[in-house]
Amino acid sequence: MTPIEAMKAFEAVELHAHLDRRDEAAADDGGRREAELAEWQRIVQLLAATGRPYDPDADAVVQEELAEDRRREEVEQQRRQEQQQIADRADELAAIAGAGRLNRTVASRLGDEAARALMDDRDYRVAAVDDWLAHALATHSGHYADPDSRAAAATLLPAPVRTALVRAGAPVDGDSRCGRAPVLPLACGPLVT
Known part of the structure; x- marks a missing residue:
């Protein structure tokens, strides 16, 4: 995307945001339109600074968001694996x-x-x-x-x-039949089973 194409996209989003502010039903989008507008503004400023076409692979913000998505997915995958190991x-x-x-x-x-x-x-x-x-x-x-x-x-x-x-006759919670204070509800000797 060239700087001119980015500017046109930004202006279109800006127009929709302005029209949405007048329409109560469209204005209640949870801030999605404002976030979209801010993102386009950021891209326009990025392209104005570099003078080059937009490349998401060179956009540090996009790359950090993708890296964070990967980290979240890795954490979720680890959690699922641990849950599966527990179930197994x-x-x-x-x-x-x-x-x-x-x-x-x-x-x-x-x-x-x-x-x-x-x-x-x-x-x-x-x-x-x-x-x-x-x-x-x-x-x-x-x-x-x-x-x-x-x-x-x-x-x-x-x-x-x-x-x-x-x-099993094991001392619990404060029972010191072993001659020492227990660390937790444990027996001090072997259980007879």
Whole structure:
């Protein structure tokens, strides 16, 4: 687009904006017309400064908007992948529990709390997963070997997992039968299953 073509387009948008201001129905466009007018004005000024035809590939504003769109899409794609991984892990835990093989040989992983949360109200095997998570938490096995993961579990795991800890005789919330103050509702020794 040449500077003259850009100026003509700007003048056409400016005319429509002026006419829209007189028509209440057209004026209520959420500011779209004003944004369009500002963009055309920016392009006209850009072309006047460079004297060259308009090239979106050379327009820093357009390129930054495209880069931001790509960044947003990458973040959204990452979020979708993480959600799919959580759903896959929930399905895996449900299948293992359904087969009766969810025991101490199955190591807990980072993200199991979110997988467990997905199982609420959709899978009857959630109680077996609660018991398994409680055991992993109480024995500090799997990813609960890391103290930060255990601390995070205090806010991530639902009440049924804490109930499973109590059923197993594990000290919870301020119980110091281990001779030390617990960091979170954990057992200090191995659970007997």
